[in-house]
Amino acid sequence: MSDNLGTTAPHVSVEPVSVMAPDGTVLDQDFVDTIPEADLVALYEAMLAQRVYDDRMIKMQRQGRLGFYLACTGEEACSYGPAYALQAQDWFYPAYREPGIALWRGMPFQAWIDNMVGNCDDPVKGRQMPVHWTARAQNIVSISSPVGTQIPQCVGSAYAAKLRGDDAVSICFFGEGTSSEGDFHVGLNFAGVWKAPAIFFCRNNGYAISTPYEKTTAAKHIALRAHGYGIRGVVVDGNDILAVIKVVREAAEWGRAGHGATLIEAKTYRIAAHSTSDDPTSYRTREEEAHWGERCPLKRLRAYLETKGLWDEAREQACITASSERVISALGVAEGKPHPDLDTVFDDVFAERPAHLQAQYSELKAHLASGQSAYKPK
Amino acid sequence: MAKMNIIQAVNDALHLAMKSDDNVVVLGEDVGKFGGVFRATVGLQAEFGEDRVIDTPLAEAGIIGAAIGMALYGVKAVAEIQFSDFIFPAYDQIVNELAKYRYRSGGEYPCPMVIRTPVGGGIRGGHYHSQSPESLFVHHAGLVVVAPSNPYDAKGLLLAAIDSPDPVMVLEPKRIYRGPDHGKNWGSHPKGEVPEAHFTVPIGKAAIARELTGEGTPVTIITYGAMVHTCGKAAEEAAKEGIDVELVDLRSLQPYDLDAIVASASKTGRVVIANEAPRMCGYAAEMSAVVTEHCFDWLEAPVTRVTGYDTPFPYTLEFAYLPDTGRVLKALRDVATYA
Numbered sequence: 001m002s003d004n005l006g007t008t009a010p011h012v013s014v015e016p017v018s019v020m021a022p023d024g025t026v027l028d029q030d031f032v033d034t035i036p037e038a039d040l041v042a043l044y045e046a047m048l049a050q051r052v053y054d055d056r057m058i059k060m061q062r063q064g065r066l067g068f069y070l071a072c073t074g075e076e077a078c079s080y081g082p083a084y085a086l087q088a089q090d091w092f093y094p095a096y097r098e099p100g101i102a103l104w105r106g107m108p109f110q111a112w113i114d115n116m117v118g119n120c121d122d123p124v125k126g127r128q129m130p131v132h133w134t135a136r137a138q139n140i141v142s143i144s145s146p147v148g149t150q151i152p153q154c155v156g157s158a159y160a161a162k163l164r165g166d167d168a169v170s171i172c173f174f175g176e177g178t179s180s181e182g183d184f185h186v187g188l189n190f191a192g193v194w195k196a197p198a199i200f201f202c203r204n205n206g207y208a209i210s211t212p213y214e215k216t217t218a219a220k221h222i223a224l225r226a227h228g229y230g231i232r233g234v235v236v237d238g239n240d241i242l243a244v245i246k247v248v249r250e251a252a253e254w255g256r257a258g259h260g261a262t263l264i265e266a267k268t269y270r271i272a273a274h275s276t277s278d279d280p281t282s283y284r285t286r287e288e289e290a291h292w293g294e295r296c297p298l299k300r301l302r303a304y305l306e307t308k309g310l311w312d313e314a315r316e317q318a319c320i321t322a323s324s325e326r327v328i329s330a331l332g333v334a335e336g337k338p339h340p341d342l343d344t345v346f347d348d349v350f351a352e353r354p355a356h357l358q359a360q361y362s363e364l365k366a367h368l369a370s371g372q373s374a375y376k377p378k
Numbered sequence: 379m380a381k382m383n384i385i386q387a388v389n390d391a392l393h394l395a396m397k398s399d400d401n402v403v404v405l406g407e408d409v410g411k412f413g414g415v416f417r418a419t420v421g422l423q424a425e426f427g428e429d430r431v432i433d434t435p436l437a438e439a440g441i442i443g444a445a446i447g448m449a450l451y452g453v454k455a456v457a458e459i460q461f462s463d464f465i466f467p468a469y470d471q472i473v474n475e476l477a478k479y480r481y482r483s484g485g486e487y488p489c490p491m492v493i494r495t496p497v498g499g500g501i502r503g504g505h506y507h508s509q510s511p512e513s514l515f516v517h518h519a520g521l522v523v524v525a526p527s528n529p530y531d532a533k534g535l536l537l538a539a540i541d542s543p544d545p546v547m548v549l550e551p552k553r554i555y556r557g558p559d560h561g562k563n564w565g566s567h568p569k570g571e572v573p574e575a576h577f578t579v580p581i582g583k584a585a586i587a588r589e590l591t592g593e594g595t596p597v598t599i600i601t602y603g604a605m606v607h608t609c610g611k612a613a614e615e616a617a618k619e620g621i622d623v624e625l626v627d628l629r630s631l632q633p634y635d636l637d638a639i640v641a642s643a644s645k646t647g648r649v650v651i652a653n654e655a656p657r658m659c660g661y662a663a664e665m666s667a668v669v670t671e672h673c674f675d676w677l678e679a680p681v682t683r684v685t686g687y688d689t690p691f692p693y694t695l696e697f698a699y700l701p702d703t704g705r706v707l708k709a710l711r712d713v714a715t716y717a
Contacts, residue, residue: 090421091451112499124484141450142483149475152440156447156455162405163429170447182467186440193435347518348485351543352634354582 012233014221019242022295024303047076052323061276064329070131072097074271077297078203081244092140093150095171105138113330119337126340147178151187158196164336169255171199177208192229197255200263207268210283223265231261341377382572383564385530385555390417391536405432434639442468444487449491461494463506477520492539493547500553510655516632522546523632527606528569534579551604558607585636586664587625594622595714596646602628604683605652612706621714643669647678648713682709
């Protein structure tokens with residue numbers, strides 16, 4: 001527990017919480033000791049695997065096998081950390097750069113890949129672009145592209161849990177760019193007034209696509225916003241997964257204890273491009289990228305594990321090979337599956353398909369049967 | 379049966395819903411202690427507490443966004459937007475989130491909740507307390523939109539909305555909250571009789587507010603909300619001129635009752651469609667297309683719209699702007715005499 005939990009008055013701290021230095025030196029041994037060594041290894045393996053998945057997916061997008069992809073390279077700790085820190089009954093509202101919450105919490109890997117292809121087994125039935133998955137069994141809410149809309153929704157879920165007396169917190173994720181949206185301010189304000197057990201996890205990765213932090217806000221830290229809304233605010237080294245776990249655990253305890261919400265600002269860096277449609281070489285320097293590459297969340301945890309004799313180059317290569325084979329194989333399987341059924345265009349608009357949609361469905365079926373449609377079924 | 383006006387019917391429905399189900403929550407600006415600017419939520423907070431009848435901060439996107447989160451979690455939120463003119467900060471939450479949740483999540487995350495909001499002019503409210511935005515919401519697949527015209531339907535549709543597995547917007551005709559027309563309250567109106575028990579009006583079913591008498595040239599009027607009463611009055615006037623009106627009160631705008639529309643339009647062959655909103659892409663435009671597509675062979679006259687003008691809603695001249703009985707009557711004469 002950090003000092004700012006010693007009082008129920010929300011406190012804002014902008015001193016970044018760290019557990020491990022970029023070179024793997026432990027700064028907070030007591031906290032490291034709270035996490036079993038097997039879990040540290042599992043978290044490292046998961047983040048390394050994620051880096052491999054992201055790398056392979058981008059390559060396959062370049063080959064034309066995926067329509068689109070968004071990697072979390074450099075920000076792995078910001079989704080695997082919170083996923084590890086929270087509990088099964090907690091609710092997650094991802095933005096679109098948090099695959100770790102899905103895969104760590106047990107979304108089937110093949111379903112995650114099926115979403116990238118939009119095939120018949122895609123959890124969202126091929127209705128959204130890649131990286132817009134859903135995972136109901138894991139309490140992970142479906143993803144939308146407009147940014148920040150999930151923030152007040154997360155507050156609503158948090159409030160609902162509190163109303164029902166459930167011991168659940170709700171966490172939402174967003175980038176620092178999204179902190180300019182009205183929904184961010186509205187959501188934090190509602191959470192403050194309602195003392196909702198919500199966690200606002202801001203990945204401050206330096207850029208909103210190409211827009212740098214200093215053009216997003218004149219405030220020195222996003223976490224300072226918490227003060228104006230009467231909620232806790234914390235800054236954390238977002239590339240230090242143990243520190244991320246620590247602040248998310250504290251925020252969850254704060255919420256479960258009935259004290260309300262916390263805004264966490266994780267200082268990190270989007271080593272990846274924004275998406276496969278982006279080219280960061282046009283708006284940032286190689287020096288800056290190299291600087292952050294040294295502060296990579298994988299490097300420091302690996303260094304620590306190696307000093308403990310828990311990891312070595314052979315395990316590294318084995319993990320890379322296995323992850324690569326896993327993602328390539330799953331993608332092959334996904335590509336072999338047919339498109340979603342035509343029904344899926346008209347289902348789930350409402351609980352039951354109304355007459356006008358049934359009529360439009362018949363119209364579409366007749367058009368396809370005529371052979372005049374631009375769509376070729378698979 | 380009790381005598382109720384629309385506000386009382388809404389209030390009664392909310393009381394019943396909250397009493398029978400702890401899972402129902404009401405939220406909005408001034409809905410709690412004060413009971414809402416139109417008094418629709420009076421008494422709820424005293425009975426059900428501040429946790430279930432929530433005075434929210436003044437932010438529509440927050441009201442709807444939070445209600446969505448509650449709905450996803452499994453709590454049934456009934457959100458009030460004080461005037462539909464103020465709904466637009468929540469437009470993104472409504473059309474990009476609420477409307478699409480079930481679909482975009484492959485059916486994993488339905489989002490059943492209710493938005494109540496007063497619509498329409500005639501209360502001296504200028505353009506920010508008078509608009510009729512229904513066409514902006516029926517356009518977005520995934521939203522159920524209903525528009526009651528009387529106390530009976532206001533209660534029955536609201537209870538149906540609360541029971542619905544889909545997100546439902548209830549557009550309440552604010553100028554007839556307390557009476558069907560100027561100077562007249564609901565006390566003597568047959569639809570002012572409202573059962574005290576729980577009942578629902580089926581979503582997607584129109585009502586025939588006035589049946590053909592068999593005397594005169596038959597004409598169909600298709601309308602909803604407060605315009606039902608304007609059109610009803612026009613129908614009485616028209617009867618004196620040998621025009622026999624069947625008045626279709628749609629009640630539900632999405633989904634709408636195609637069978638009732640086709641049945642009436644193909645029977646009369648002469649159709650007037652009335653809505654308060656501006657003409658351009660208004661709800662009447664869709665109804666006009668529907669009638670033309672489905673009933674062309676029966677039509678004896680061009681489908682004719684009576685609507686608001688394509689201007690912002692004016693203040694001083696609002697009763698010049700609003701479609702009135704005289705404009706409906708003229709449209710009835712035009713289609714009845716068309717040859």
